[in-house]
Amino acid sequence: MGSQIESIGGRYALQPKPISGGMADVYRGNDMLQGGLQVAVKVFRKAAQEPDYFVEAFRRETTALTDLKHPSIVELYGSGLDEARDQFFLILEWLDGGDPPNVSKRVHQTDGTPFIRRSENQFWRR
16 A cells, blocks of 8 residues: 555545454545545445445444434544445544543433543534
């Protein structure tokens, strides 16, 4: 790969060292069409054995995140299929704070106030 920046969807630059889960990898990324806005990019792995299962998992997660709106749930900015990579991806709000357990602890303070506040400027939606 060398010094070339990995990207997805024709607009999201992916930083190295994703957090890997069972079905997807989550990258810190930058939206190159929104002035480098920092985002989380969840890239679903290809599954040769059960492709329909992974497509359905992507569809369900996208639908759930579209329908759920709460200060303690990351916001879905967009989703798609990168045809060059043949991979589905989600574009999500990026939360600073280290690893996921630390972010979760910060979001759920004892008084119920979210640690991470959204700015007055709302981000774009697809």
